[in-house]
Amino acid sequence: xxxxxxxxxxxxxxxxxxxxxxxxxxxxxxxxxxxxxxxxxxxxxxxxxxxxxxxxxxxxxxxxxxxxxxxxxxxxxxxxxxxxxxxxxxxxxxxxxxxxxxxxxxxxxxxxxxxxxxxxxxxxxxxxxxxxxxxxxxxxxxxxxxxxxxxxxxxxxxxxxxxxxxxxxxxxxxxxxxxxxxxxxxxxxxxxxxxxxxxxxxxxxxxxxxxxxxxxxxxxxxxxxxxxxxxxxxxxxxxxxxxxxxxxxxxxxxxxxxxxxxxxxxxxxxxxxxxxxxxxxxxxxxxxxx
Amino acid sequence: xxxxxxxxxxxxxxxxxxxxxxxxxxxxxxxxxxxxxxxxxxxxxxxxxxxxxxxxxxxxxxxxxxxxxxxxxxxxxxxxxxxxxxxxxxxxxxxxxxxxxxxxxxxxxxxxxxxxxxxxxxxxxxxxxxxxxxxxxxxxxxxxxxxxxxxxxxxxxxxxxxxxxxxxxxxxxxxxxxxxxxxxxxxxxxxxxxxxxxxxxxxxxxxxxxxxxxxxxxxxxxxxxxxxxxxxxxxxxxxxxxxxxxxxxxxxxxxxxxxxxxxxxxxxxxxxxxxxxxxxxxxxxxxxxxxxxxxxxxxxxxxxxxxxxxxxxxxxxxxxxxxxxxxxxxx
Numbered sequence: 010x011x012x013x014x015x016x017x018x019x020x021x022x023x024x025x026x027x028x029x030x031x032x033x034x035x036x037x038x039x040x041x042x043x044x045x046x047x048x049x050x051x052x053x054x055x056x057x058x059x060x061x062x063x064x065x066x067x068x069x070x071x072x073x074x075x076x077x078x079x080x081x082x083x084x085x086x087x088x089x090x091x092x093x094x095x096x097x098x099x100x101x102x103x104x105x106x107x108x109x110x111x112x113x114x115x116x117x118x119x120x121x122x123x124x125x126x127x128x129x130x131x132x133x134x135x136x137x138x139x140x141x142x143x144x145x146x147x148x149x150x151x152x153x154x155x156x157x158x159x160x161x162x163x164x165x166x167x168x169x170x171x172x173x174x175x176x177x178x179x180x181x182x183x184x185x186x187x188x189x190x191x192x193x194x195x196x197x198x199x200x201x202x203x204x205x206x207x208x209x210x211x212x213x214x215x216x217x218x219x220x221x222x223x224x225x226x227x228x229x230x231x232x233x234x235x236x237x238x239x240x241x242x243x244x245x246x247x248x249x250x251x252x253x254x255x256x257x258x259x260x261x262x263x264x265x266x267x268x269x270x271x272x273x274x275x276x277x278x279x280x281x282x283x284x285x286x287x288x289x290x291x292x293x294x295x296x297x298x299x
Numbered sequence: 300x301x302x303x304x305x306x307x308x309x310x311x312x313x314x315x316x317x318x319x320x321x322x323x324x325x326x327x328x329x330x331x332x333x334x335x336x337x338x339x340x341x342x343x344x345x346x347x348x349x350x351x352x353x354x355x356x357x358x359x360x361x362x363x364x365x366x367x368x369x370x371x372x373x374x375x376x377x378x379x380x381x382x383x384x385x386x387x388x389x390x391x392x393x394x395x396x397x398x399x400x401x402x403x404x405x406x407x408x409x410x411x412x413x414x415x416x417x418x419x420x421x422x423x424x425x426x427x428x429x430x431x432x433x434x435x436x437x438x439x440x441x442x443x444x445x446x447x448x449x450x451x452x453x454x455x456x457x458x459x460x461x462x463x464x465x466x467x468x469x470x471x472x473x474x475x476x477x478x479x480x481x482x483x484x485x486x487x488x489x490x491x492x493x494x495x496x497x498x499x500x501x502x503x504x505x506x507x508x509x510x511x512x513x514x515x516x517x518x519x520x521x522x523x524x525x526x527x528x529x530x531x532x533x534x535x536x537x538x539x540x541x542x543x544x545x546x547x548x549x550x551x552x553x554x555x556x557x558x559x560x561x562x563x564x565x566x567x568x569x570x571x572x573x574x575x576x577x578x579x580x581x582x583x584x585x586x587x588x589x590x591x592x593x594x595x596x597x598x599x600x601x602x603x604x605x606x607x608x609x610x611x612x613x614x615x616x617x618x619x620x621x622x623x624x625x626x627x628x629x630x
Contacts, residue, residue, distance in 0.1 A: 045417050045420075045421070093590065093594065096594070097593070097594060105359070105417075106359075108417045109359070109361050109417075109420070110593045110597075112361065112417065112420055113545070113546075113549065113589060113590075113593045114589070114590050114593050114594075116542055116586070116589060117586040117587065117589040117590040117593070118586065118590075119586070120542075120582045120583065120585050120586030120589070121582075121583050121586035121587065123582070124578075124579040124580075124582040124583045124586075125579075125583065127579050128579045128580075128583075233538075237425070237428070240421060274436055274439060274440055275436065277428075277432050278429070278432045278433060278436060281425055281428060281429040281432065282429070284425055285422060285425050285426075285429065288411075288414065288418055288421065288422050288425075289410060289411065289414070289422075
């Protein structure tokens, strides 16, 4: 255990970075657009399977498909929110009613997206090999694709952090997160900013799917477990905080890698245990504001 | 005169319900056993949908836990009614499933029902998966055998037990709606803080209704286990048994007691027709209907009825007016 501790911790951090990316997306969708998107994992799945298809059928480099899959899901997310959730939001009598209805709609997405994927690509497990050579890193060995994924996630996280804190659009998003109605009165075009946030969430999910497909086996039914992980990380790190997502992602990644080293069958139980306890003790997370 | 109309209307409803029950109770005498199995499935979904709506309808707390209690019922049967060595007779097994679901729901309710809105929904969803994973861990690591065998009951027995549970569920749901307790639940759904200030013990009302609704879910699980014969964690704790009742109740509408009944009957039938031959298409249709209902039919099918009636009345009134106007024109 002691000798392998560094490799367990580093493995956990590498995995945790992807968890952070997933959680950032969910955090944007729930924190700003107010949609608790339980179909988040299905967007990850679509990103992963598209990457797999582009690579195995057309020979497109997975790192290049980031530029194809991401914008594609951004547009889909934007349209979905603009057509379904915007009318729901304006009709809903209260915030709670909107959240409940949007949860049901998200369930609808799960069924639709997952089964469309099964119809098109089948339900079997898929994998491909890319950048799969070992690299010595801090005294331990990892596949190159995991290190590349880690570097990309950090870059995306930093870019998003500056996008939200330094640009006018980022400011509008943060205003909408605090209070959509007031932000609307201050001249923020809410009907454009909220769909954009939902789209950005789908965009981040797509990127996570691309990165996951490089190092893990994927399938049409992989979505739900990643949705749960995203919920746990958001519960850990707090809603709407990018540093929080990273802290939560790393914590969960390290815990997951320690538990699965010691007792693999228990790792999901431990995840859920942590999640349920966190929900009870501190529903707003470590860095949450509310 | 209004009173007599009301009374006769009530009599008609009671008579209709009795007729349906008699038809159901005698159906094993002439219907084929595959139809009895279909009827049992429909009854199962009705019980799940009605008991879900019992708690979540008036209070507005969206519980995704039905599958968890359903699974608890299934595994109660797997323990107490195992093939080869049943520990208890069937009625006692069902009662035990009720009691265990009730107690678990009571505990879960006490801890979680202070979570607001969306967090409660997520927690109750997590509960299904957590219980499933724990049972799976126990099977794989401790007893080293995946899945359990349950004593097989005849199609008729399953059907009659299901019918008995349904009658109990409907009676409880009916009296809950009409009682002070039901009013208290509605007030919690309206504004929980205000309800508490008016003297409603909100925690007790929520926790007990949650536990009562879980009781029926557990009972259904126990009897379904004797039909499935072999159960494992992924069939017992399948989130579909949460989604389906929710969709059925929302589709039928929760404004009336018969809303969830209607929704469950329609969907259980659809499931039987489509699920085995076109599973992927069935699930896609399921998702699309769910979205359409949430967007355009907030009151469900039941909510549609008064709207249609009003529209019909409007049309009739217009026709009459038109007729009168014509008469005026003629004279």
